[in-house]
Amino acid sequence: MAESKIIPVCIGCGRQPSEIEEYIDNPDDDQDPNAYVRREEGTYNPVNGHFACTLCYVSMGMPSSPYGWRAP
16 A cells, blocks of 8 residues: 655644654654654544644643544
């Protein structure tokens, strides 16, 4: 499956994964931060590339739903 060309961006701080320590130091060193967010970040929205990094997700009140929460 082809990797998405959308560069993920946090909807809270506006940073890309390559600018956020938690994704730079991901446990899968063979993945770049963008690929890691696409594959592992539960808030990632594949339609528009938005996600919420941990600090922003917490500051938003940790939104949730019975079906999981994706960044708008």
